[in-house]
Amino acid sequence: MNKLEELRNNIDQVDQEIVRLLEKRMIIVQEISQEKQKQEITILDASREQAVLDLARKNTENPAYQETIINTYKDIMKNSRLYQKEKREK
Numbered sequence: 001m002n003k004l005e006e007l008r009n010n011i012d013q014v015d016q017e018i019v020r021l022l023e024k025r026m027i028i029v030q031e032i033s034q035e036k037q038k039q040e041i042t043i044l045d046a047s048r049e050q051a052v053l054d055l056a057r058k059n060t061e062n063p064a065y066q067e068t069i070i071n072t073y074k075d076i077m078k079n080s081r082l083y084q085k086e087k088r089e090k
């Protein structure tokens with residue numbers, strides 16, 4: 001295996017874990033969504049999103065990766081809101 005293939009194999013393994021964890025996160029999002037619907041709470045909670053971003057920043061060890069990881073989290077939460085919105089419309 002050449003170096004590029006080997007590195008891409010490493011990414012595939014990490015991605016497998018990421019997908020597993022994202023699915024785990026979505027199961028919780030689904031439960032939160034139902035609970036917020038029951039309590040008639042809006043989907044967007046800006047202060048909670050800020051807290052999630054603060055924690056992600058704190059958990060990032062290498063400052064060089066911070067911006068990328070924060071942007072990824074913004075995307076994750078944007079899609080989490082989209083999922084919740086689509087569920088409510090059904």
Ligand SMILES: O=C(O)C(=O)C[C@]1(C(=O)O)C=C[C@@H](O)C=C1
Pocket residue numbers: 029032033036043044045046048049052076077080081
């Ligand atoms: O914690 C919530 O209330 C959620 O709906 C979950 C979540 C998230 O994906 O982390 C999504 C939307 C909210 O704006 C805040 C956080």
